Amino acid sequence: MPLNPEMISPCAPQESPVLPSGAPAPQTPIVPSPPPLPPNISDLTFPLPNGLAAPAPPPPLPPPPPARGVAPPHVFGLEKSQLLKEALEKAGPVPGSKEDVKRLLRLQKDRFRSDLRWLLFCADLPSLIQEGPQCGLVALWMAGALLVPPSGVPLERLVQVARDRGFTAQGEMFSVADMGRLAQEVLGCQAELLCGGLGPPNRDRVLQHLLAGHPLLIPYDEDFNHEPCQRRGHKAHWAVSAGVLLGVPRVPDFGYAEDPELPGLFLPVPGVAHQPPPLPEDSNPGLVYLLAKQGKSWHYLLWDYEHVRESNQQLTDFSPARAADGRTYVLPAGGVRAGLCGQALLLTPQGSSH
Template sequence: MAAHLRQPRLSVNMETVVQTALSRGYTAQGEMFSANNMALLAEEACRCKAELLSGGLSGDNAAAVVTHLWGRQPVLVPYDEDYNHEPCQRGGHRAHWAVASGVLLGLDQGSVSGSLGQPDPSLPWLNLPSDTSSPCPVRSTGLREVYVLAKQGKSLRYQLWSLDSVAQSNEQLRTMDPQRANDGTRYVVSTGGVEAGLAGKAVLLHTRTQGQ
């Protein structure tokens, strides 16, 4: 999914991605319990720079994620997936990856300036940036809510998730589902376990060069 967001768009065969991950020792069954390995795999498969973000998705890191998405750049996020694909908190037992590719910012009406773009013709309360050079208002005092446009691989559609819910789900990834951990199958897990490999981490993909 991230490769499809690359500019120019890149067609990547899923079997090639899996075989690359297997040959590099990143996975044994298709699992990916290391954000660092995911970054390395993304760089090779998507042919772009991957930036590993650590320390959670709040504060300065939240601003970095929002700014990255504002620039129309995708973010790979590990989180606990609920049955409707939305973020939940199961201690890592339902850990999956999602691709975030857009951001919706809830701003006080008085804080919206013309530099943020023009109102949508059908939804006048919605301002759409004209291009990636529009300043990102992530530091605005009028910022009230942040939602990311994200999709998990098994979902048929994109969903809007609050960044807070994503951050909370991402932060509490600690252990593999005991049933899975004891099923006799070999999995590739980071030294230190699921928590060391995934908790508080995300991968920012730089799919455009400067000026695009």
């Protein structure tokens, strides 16, 4: 791919990362430069709309036989770590994306309003456990399964090219712009640098991207349970989102089917054109959830969109603990604020019209 450095326009550092109301956010094209299943799926139900009563659960079934033919998650460094091997053996087979998401919905059913219908859009992502500070490259590797099917590219190649280009020393990635350049070079995909945060006016752009089945790379501060938090960038981490859960008053007229196991949950019918759903108003929180994966767990995570937005918007400082650990890290000019704050990466396969 020919280089055109004049087209590269990374986000400029700002004293306040929040854009003035109504101002358009720059969205810059980047061109490369130098678990066992629940015991009974019927005893945990999604909230029922309109006050409908759930049917009485049937008697408990005997435990299912061990699953066969289910591929384990990819675990980088597995051959060198007995601890990882033991953890993987205890975890059992990894469910598919929709089964894993349904597990989340059952566990967190109290979070969702029962007077709404819920629409689930979720693309299949593999899992990969990171070794060292490689969360960004692991997130990009996961996204590669959607961008370079069927299996993406080896993580080792992403790491090597990132080092060769001077983007990383230990596997860390503190620049969304550099991540986009790496994605374009190694995965051959389209990469769009999103500046100005995940809120308006970028919010609908992000949601439409996820509804189309494309991956989104998001830097955020990671709490102890992998949830987004606010630590001023001291816990900076990366995740990849490839799905969204929307709460809507009514389901579009065609192309959706209610899940037989979770009343109130609707999914697009595979292979059938579906009507685009209405996007919840930004002023009505708690109706949009991102489905994400990151390099410290092989399960999906379900995050309130506003919590992700707030965490992404306050990434300003390099971790004092890392600054004092004696290792070398690559930071962009302007530091964490310039490289990560209020930014995300929209990735689409080469030639995609979306």
